[in-house]
Amino acid sequence: MKLKKLFTLPIIITCIVFAVLSFFAYNIVFFNFSTDASGYTMTTAVNTQDENIQQESIQAASTGLSFTYDNNQIILNTANNQDAANVKVYALSINGVTEMTPQNMAVMNPDYLGSFIATLPEQTTDIDGDGMSKTVYAAAKTDMAFTQGYQPTAPTFDHELFPLEIIFTDRTTISVLFNGEPLANQTLTLTSQRSGANQVTTNAEGAIEGLSLLDIRNGIAVTYVEDDGNAYVMSYQVEDNTLLSTRYLSALTPFFIIIALSIIGILLCLWLRKRVVEKDPVMGRFSDERMGLGPMGTMKSQRKFGFMAIRWIIMIVSFFTLIYGGKLLGQWYSNIAIPIFACPINQDQLIASSCYTLAHLNLLVSMNWQEIAIFFGSLLISLVVLGRFICGFLCPMGLIQDITHESRQGLKIEGLSLTEKLYSRLKPIKWTMLLLFLGLCFVGVNFCDICPAITVSPAFAGFKVSVYLSGFFMIVVIIGSFFKRRFFCNICPLGYLMGLGHKISLFRIKKDCQACTECGACYEACPMGIKTIYTEREKNDVTTADCIMCGECIDKCPENKALAMSFCGVKFYQASRKTFMSGHKKTEKKLKRLIKKRDKNESDQ
Amino acid sequence: MSLINNKRNNQEKNNSEKNDENIVTERSPVEERQRQRFMDKATKVSGKYLRRLEELNGAPAAMQPFFKVLKDIYVDMKNVEKPADTKIVGTYCVMVPHELIYAVGAQPVKLCSGSYTAFSIGDDLVPRDACPLIKAVMGFQAMEVMPIYEACELMVVPITCDCKKKMAGMLKEMVPTYSLHVPTSKSDDDDMEQYVQELYQLIPELEKVTGNTITYKSLAKSIDQMGFAQYEMSKFNDYKKHVPALIKGTHAMALMNAFSYMPVDKWSEQLHLLNEELAQRKKDKAYVSKDKQPRIMVTGSPIIFPNIKIPLLIEEMGGILVGDETCMGERSIYDPTVVVDQSFDGLMRSLANRYTRPCTCPTFVDNNQRIYRIKQMIKDHQVQGVVYHVLRGCLVYDFEYQTLEDELGKLGVPVIRVESDYNEEDIEQLRIRIEAFIELIKLKDLAMRPKKQEIAGE
């Protein structure tokens, strides 16, 4: 009893601490990637032999001017020596646009924001092969990797330098500016290293949509022929980290630091607990056993492959498709945003997550009504069709927490079992989190600065995203979920938001109240501590706002048909004693063999 | 009370004069004669019921080992069959985790008794209104004749009903006894937490018996062993659901009684063979009941060998006993241990959970779940009538009769309350009542049949 009273205070404190910290989130930096160009060098190269090949395959954009990357070296490729001598390079820096000199090409100024543009003086050539010479203005632009992602607006140059500009706005969208104005409803030639030249038309906002991310990553060029015959060509290259290169792995640094710190934290907690337990007159004797230090054994009769295995497979597949899908398929379904904590700051994520917009609700005003409609539409559809099934099966944060839980299971270390009262006391935290999630953006900060999910998905995709308070929070989440299964999900604002609308969701947990023996196994198994699932005796629908559709309760229920998970009223997974006990089949087979052998021996004698 | 005092003296002597056993066991000739008479009578009654059990036709061949166990214990007055130097721990009710006892390397024996002879001795030791089960236990304890009672190194008595509570106190005077506090209600999480603590406290007591310590390994192993018994049990249960019946309910009860006196491995092995035989019967359509035989279920106070007059009467009068919701029956092993957390504490929690939450013992404050359980069994086993057994003096079960009658009334399932004592005086009266009940069901069935056919015909 005393213990529970004791818990009220920490919960209130936690709420307050969250609220306070989130205001200073930007100042409390857990890990910062450098977001300047220092360490890079730039060189100029002449690629004469390449020209012919390009001439054949790509009819436009034969200016040969482009940037490429080689580790920390940015190479400016030019078609000939003359170009190489004439080219002018500018960098976007804190103080505006600076011209690059050979000195600061060799040692880059930390002021630089990571975007460069190179221009050539006008030339007269027949670039599109129609026999007429045109005045051609050529330029190349590049953005370093760190410019993507964490900045809400993409870097833009001054149109004085070069009238045409390509801006990599979104994973599959580029915007085209001409003289500082969006180039609306114009036909352009888009040349891509990967898929050749195409005629494309910009939309009313001057954007080219539906591009392949892979095309953009491999380098593109846009040619715009003005009515008076002047042609403008701009090639664009974005720095890209190939998977598993050292540069890619370095993006995982904060994640590894978090893991290391979490392990230290867990060990510390264990040591502390051991000290406390050892003093206890009754429990002291079990301190080793409860730490998982005693001679270990296994529950041999545990079922090995079942519904939970399928859930694990789905979770892992979902983790990889979500995070690497965009990178591998080159597609990004940015229109659809499902409510999941797979951080879309990972620019390669297969689909967006509504959490970004929900955490930046203030940006809604700058969106047009179609985008808003699509956003809310997809949110609603995912709520109805998937609901918190997302939490149980798809969310990468869920997977991470399940992995920590499983590792504790493997080590046989005692966890924390919360009681109903403690669970109910979590409610204020849930609401605080929801409030912070939706409200922080209106007071100048946003939830992304404390969101633990940001440390996962972008890092795995190779994006160097600096983590602010999130890093600390992630440590708490990992330690917490080691001892308490799905710790974060119990306070996750996004999940809770979805849970609030669970009534219209199609995934449901059904109960046959008569078949239930109130054995409480489901309650013990439930990571969300939902007690009604076991006490309910009236309704046959026991779905609650907290239920993450993980199916653990059904998996552990020993009564035939007492619990079931249904979609659209179709029960696709039901509790059954047979499956529950199927782990003993092995023992039975062994027994059968034994009996046979014994019978044989007896008849031999 | 003299017997108890006597016994206590013996024990004191036992403690002080451990070396000299002869003095301890020496009894006066009167006492000796009394004991002999008692034993003769007890074995005779047990033998009679065992015979009736065996004579009840349809016993599968694989039942023989179970009968033999009952014979060994009650007729031949042997100790439990166990590997030498395995210590015995006596348990009562269904809340003592057998897993823990196996985990220290001891052998649990359920000591709840049904002996008429011991009852008559115990009648003088405890108040008249106490339940016969307590009287029988105290009777055996006082007579010092049953090896299973005598060989017990420790008795674990869950504090359930008042009688058990006082019994624990009396036993403490004679043998090492541990009272296990069972929460009075289950709905609150704190109750469960408390029971987990109780079990932790029980461990050192058990360890003292054998000197082995409980480790994760031994506990995991014993949970697996019990789990396997439960696995075979649930298969057996599925056969029991078959219509027409594959096995007589009285035999099934004997099987459950034998569970109390057998090492769990042995028991599950035999049950496995029995299951195979039942599978064969199912294939051969060798049923033990006819289509129209009334399907009856027993619930209420425990029915313990040799007090099996009620199930015997039901089946001898033409009913077929298909369900058994008593704590000596299915309940003691029906609910599996659901290990949710793999840590040692997780195992302990799952045990605490398994032995309290699903338990439908009426000593819990709120026990509505029993009604649901009975309803579900009625559905599963297609029960047509319920016999509610109340031992005279067993208040907790009597309390729950009313609600059950109301609930079953709504379902249209007839229920009859039969009160009995541990003697044979009430047999005739029971026979008449049960016969009438079975006739009633038959009539009802007859009246329903055309209707059913109509429905089927449509």
Ligand code: SF4
């Ligand atoms: S930081 Fe968190 S809230 Fe922000 S977009 Fe990423 S996952 Fe969503």
Ligand code: SF4
């Ligand atoms: S509740 Fe858990 S699984 Fe669901 S969105 Fe939140 S973090 Fe992901």
Ligand code: SF4
């Ligand atoms: S696990 Fe199944 S039988 Fe047990 S309480 Fe839950 S629903 Fe009821």
Ligand code: SF4
């Ligand atoms: S109720 Fe069942 S499905 Fe829902 S969270 Fe709990 S265990 Fe998972």
